[in-house]
Amino acid sequence: MGSLDLSQLQHLWWLLVSVVGALFVFLTFVQGGQGLLLTIARTDTEKSLVVNSLGKKWELTFTTLVLFGGAFFAAFPLFYSTSFGGAYWVWMLILFTFIVQAVSYEYRRKPDNFLGAKTYEVFLFINGTVGVLLIGAAVGTFFTGSNFSLSEYNFVTWEHPGRGIEAAFSLFNLSFGIFMVFLARVLGALYLNNNIEHEVLIERTRDAAFKNLLLLLPFLLYVLYRLLVMDGYAVDPATGVVSLEKGKYLSNLLAMPINGLGFLLVGLVLVVWGVVATRFMASRKGIWFAGLGTVLVVLAVFSIAGYNNTAFYPSKFDLQSSLTIGNASSSHYTLATMSYIALAIPFVLAYVWYVWSLLDKRKLTEADLFVEGSDEKY
Amino acid sequence: MLEQLDVSQLNWARAQFALTAMYHWIFVPLTLGLSFLLAFFETLYVKTGNEQWKRITKFWMKLFGINFAIGVATGIIMEFEFGTNWSNYSWMVGDIFGAPLAAEGIFAFFLETTFFAVMFFGWNRVSKNFHLLSTWLVAIGSNLSALWILVANGWMQHPVGMAFNPDNARFEMQNFWEVLFSPVAMSHFVHTTSSGFLLSCLFIVTVCSWYLLKGRHVEMAKKSLAVACTFGIISAAFVGFTGDESAYVAAQVQPMKLAAMEGLWDGEINADLVALGIVNPAKKPGDDQDAFQIEVKIPYLLSLLANREFGSFVPGVNDLVYGNPEQGVMGAEEKIVLGKQAIHQLALYKKAQENNDDVVAAAALAAFSEHQDYLGYGYLNSAEETVPNVPLVFYSFHMMVVLGTLFPVLFAAILFFLYKKNLGEQKWFLRLGVLSVFLGYVASQSGWVVAEVGRQPWAIQGLLPVSIARTNLTTTTVQMTFFMFLIIFTTLLIAEVRIMTKQIQNGPEGE
Known part of the structure; x- marks a missing residue:
């Protein structure tokens, strides 16, 4: 690790952050499922099945989000300080939706829970929609830019009174956010379809996956179209000067035929295939195709945002304050040290995978909810 | 760096962080300790095959789960609040602070989360031994996550293993091991986790004392108490030893904190320890007022505890503010002068770089390096700002110690x-016994007040005052989020307490 130069380490850490981000988006099937809860589960039993199925995984998603934040802090601290401190309100609102999510599974059905089951279900819905939408809008600013300037000491001043909320009012960011909400719902439906053994729910999740894919398409197409034609924030590798370049993201896609264009196209095809196979071929494994597809799409999005001399967190207020993986990163020593720590990631992924395959060996059934000493606690 | 300081915004930002941290700390100690107690109970079940131990494990596990959820909810805010409310700090220390945080995420969080799922959902899905292993791994994971965040906190109390990089105005890590094994980090880690164990044992004492008073679940209560009280005594011993170590380390690296803990205004050779006292709230640095209205002293003990040597000198608040050349103590007044020179030279250096004037830049850098250890002092307006709230720190410290002994x-x-x-x-x-967990909370929260209020005005001891560390937000914005947090956390706390109380009233299943 120590033998890698700073630029290589920065590229490596952008990849690692991207991987964590991609896994997080895949795991938003939990949020998507929460968004579907009020529509696909109509009886108490159905509701319990859905909540118990999602309830086992919510923490994994949550922890991945926390790691995503931690990895950004560790590897690109200038992004952490600029974006979190600057776009204050958007992050605060996102966090609020995750606070209320964290207690909802545990408290929803418990006696004397103060707010009533319905409130906790609404909390889950808010997290599954508003939370995901705002995260999408925040990621959208990787391409549309934000309004901030940095002092000579790299201290941020946010130059818009919305303090981040303005991001949600850009058509591109909003479309990106809505796309993410529907993608999460597609994934949620496919996950539940795979995880629960219940005839009615299998049928409904099958339909829900397909419907949400249709709803997702216009937003996806708009986002893709804009990405291909919009001006991008290019950085001159020799001088570090940031400038607007026509069709920058299109040229990034083409410049990275594997992790750019390739991942994007293959990823989208896999997502669509996951849904089609579920809807029309009665497959129960759609989540794996769509999940892998989602990971690839997010990796492509991060690649074109950060690689190939691009500013990943541009400032439209002051171009030269824009953040690149070169100017926002930690030092060589820290990145190298953390790279040794990151060697543990495959091991972590392996035991997470092993444990879940063990726990999910048997699908969740109605009978599981009522047996003596049941594990189904939600 | 920041010409105008809005003091009220700073105070609201501090209040918001304190609010979040104190709420978080209601739930975390229980997670730290109960996770090990669950592991003990379940080990007894697996070893003896006695079904009652399983019921005991499952009962406490249910309470653990209720507490864990809200701990997670408050925890995510802690992580992101560094960025949202202390963004300048995040930039300046991200190079150091980030690594332990990343390690925490990779090593601890996933261990905790993954095996938490097995612990709750796996009773009928995995083998007995694998389940037991999972319960132990949750305990280890929870406590590992405490390690990394306390390493970060320890670094803020005593910055080591780093250097200031004037080119991008931040501190950069030079030695990871020095950061990890800093004496402050280590003593904080053991003191904090063992105090969490202790508090969890008190939680069990409270619940079981109530059962015994009501004559319900008597066998289960006695069994739980036997385990918890044994663990509690061992934990209390650790809390005591590491508490002593923490005070000793504070004396070496944060003498102002120690002076505030003891209400010591004028340093002494063979300093006495104030065992109990009522401080004079009107006392200010440099005045002649009495420090205490009433005090009970133990002769010479403070010198022994602070320096592990009778006859040694312990500096007081006034020595640290105004200096005591006789004892070789440099005062904050002098440090401020040097700090301002460092800031001035840093600005010259940046300007010279802009103008591509290498000669001036090199000279400015050399002059900066000479005084950079006092950089943080340059941002203070008066030496008196280096004095924390003495009565608050004094009372918190003494309350913690008295209760910790009880x-x-x-x-x-x-x-x-x-x-x-x-x-x-x-x-x-x-x-x-029923009251004991509440006393435990008073002690535990007091401990954090000592650690955090005692180091004011520093975000990073001596290097970065909180006034510079904060994000540039309006007072109204921070007030709004403060009240949003207050309302949401209080609502969730009420829900948690009601659910918990109901579950305790219901008692273990099948009993």
Whole structure:
């Protein structure tokens, strides 16, 4: 690790952050499922099945989000300080939706829970929609830019009174956010379809996956179209000067035929295939195709945002304050040290995978909810 | 760096962080300790095959789960609040602070989360031994996550293993091991986690004392108490030893904090320890007022505890503010002068770089390097700003110590009565037992007040005052989020307490 130069380490850490981000988006099937809860589960039993199925995984998603934040802090601290401190309100609102999510599974059905089951279900819905939408809008600013300037000491001043909320009012960011909400719902439906053994729910999740894919398409197409034609924030590798370049993201896609264009196209095809196979071929494994597809799409999005001399967190207020993986990163020593720590990631992924395959060996059934000493606690 | 300082915004930002941290700390100690207690209970179940231990494990596990959820909810805010409310700090220390945080995420969080799922959902899905292993891994994971965040906190109290990089105005890590094994980090880690264990044992004492008073679930209560009180005594011993170590380390690296803890205004050779006292709230640095209205002193003990040497000098607040050349103590007044020079030279250096004037830049850098250790002092307006709130720190410290001494006695007494088989008859004592977790919370929260208020005005000791560390937000914005947090956390706390109380009233399943 120590033998890698700073630029290589920065590229490596952008990849690692991207991987964590991609896994997080895949795991938003939990949020998507929460968004579907009020529509696909109509009886108490159905509701319990859905909540118990999602309830086992919510923490994994949550922890991945926390790691995503931690990895950004560790590897690109200038992004952490600029974006979190600057776009204050958007992050605060996102966090609020995750606070209320964290207690909802545990408290929803418990006696004397103060707010009533319905409130906790609404909390889950808010997290599954508003939370995901705002995260999408925040990621959208990787391409549309934000309004901030940095002092000579790299201290941020946010130059818009919305303090981040303005991001949600850009058509591109909003479309990106809505796309993410529907993608999460597609994934949620496919996950539940795979995880629960219940005839009615299998049928409904099958339909829900397909419907949400249709709803997702216009937003996806708009986002893709804009990405291909919009001006991008290019950085001159020799001088570090940031400038607007026509069709920058299109040229990034083409410049990275594997992790750019390739991942994007293959990823989208896999997502669509996951849904089609579920809807029309009665497959129960759609989540794996769509999940892998989602990971690839997010990796492509991060690649074109950060690689190939691009500013990943541009400032439209002051171009030269824009953040690149070169100017926002930690030092060589820290990145190298953390790279040794990151060697543990495959091991972590392996035991997470092993444990879940063990726990999910048997699908969740109605009978599981009522047996003596049941594990189904939600 | 920041010409105008809005003090009220700073105070609201501090209040918001304190609010979040104190709420978070209601739930975390229980997670730290109960996770190990669950592991003990389940080990007893697996070893003996006695189904009652399984019921005991499952009962406490249910309470653990209720507490864990809200701990997670408050925890995510802690992580992101560094960025949202202390963005300048995040930039300046991200290079150091980020690594432990990343390690925490990779090593600890996933261990905790993954095996938490097995612990709750796996009773009928995995083998007995794998389940037991999972419960142990949750305990280890929870406590590992405490390690990394306390390493980060320890670094803020005593910055080591780094250097300031004037080119991008931040501190950069030079030695990871020095950061990890800093004496402050280590003593904080053991002190904090063992105090969490202790508090969890008190939680069990409270619940079980109530059961015994009501004559319900008597067997389960006694069994739980036997385990918890044994663990409690061992934890209390660790809390005591590491508490002493923490105070010793504070004396070496944060002498102002120690002076505030002891209400020591004028340094002394063979300093006495104030065991109990009422401080004079009007006392200010440099004045002639008495420090205490009433005080009970133990002669010479402070010198021994602070320096592990009788006859040694312990500096007081006034020595640290105004200096004491006789004892070789440099005052904050002098440090501020040097700090301002460092800031001035840093600005010259940046300007010279802009103008591509290498000669001036090199000279400015050399002059900066000479005084950079005092950089943070340059941002203060007066030496008196280096004095924390002495009465608050003094009372918090003494409350913590007095209660911390009481708890092992309580555990020992319970074990004694259990041995004598007459615990159920000690009604007055069980009533005290019911109160014990609340006393534990007072002690535990006081500990954090000592650690954090005691180091004011520093975000990073000596290098970065909180006034510079904060994000540039309006007071109204921070007030709004403060009240949003207050309302949401209080609402969720009420829900948590009600759910928990109901579950305790219901007792273990099948009993």
